[in-house]
Amino acid sequence: MDEKKTAEGKLTRGVRLLLALMFVMTGAMKLFVPSLRDAFAGQLEAANLPLLSVARSVVPYAEIALGVLLALGVVTRLAAAGIIVLMAGATYVHVVVQDPSLFPLQPSLPIIPVVVIAMCLYLLWRNR
Numbered sequence: 036m037d038e039k040k041t042a043e044g045k046l047t048r049g050v051r052l053l054l055a056l057m058f059v060m061t062g063a064m065k066l067f068v069p070s071l072r073d074a075f076a077g078q079l080e081a082a083n084l085p086l087l088s089v090a091r092s093v094v095p096y097a098e099i100a101l102g103v104l105l106a107l108g109v110v111t112r113l114a115a116a117g118i119i120v121l122m123a124g125a126t127y128v129h130v131v132v133q134d135p136s137l138f139p140l141q142p143s144l145p146i147i148p149v150v151v152i153a154m155c156l157y158l159l160w161r162n163r
Contacts, residue, residue: 062098
């Protein structure tokens with residue numbers, strides 16, 4: 036039976052496309068919405084991450100690229116693994132930065148990164 040027609044296949048495709056949309060949008064917002072770009076830069080600074088300027092420049096493009104790969108359904112496992120790395124960093128930032136003003140569209144706890152990691156782990160498991 037064609038996996039795309041099964042309930043599990045539809046769920047997997049739905050998770051993949053939801054993550055794709057989320058990452059293309061968040062990467063684009065970090066590039067084109069000044070208040071969100073500034074909040075992202077503030078998060079990185081407050082977390083004292085190494086290679087701050089590299090992270091500030093690379094992460095938005097990486098989010099868009101990983102989202103596009105997921106949307107196209109190519110190298111899904113690699114894209115999911117890349118997102119897990121980004122979300123591990125986001126979880127760290129959420130835990131160490133205690134300034135709610137730096138997270139204008141997110142809860143103060145790292146709920147979103149943890150849920151995204153779980154979704155990516157599902158994709159890794161389903162696409163083995």
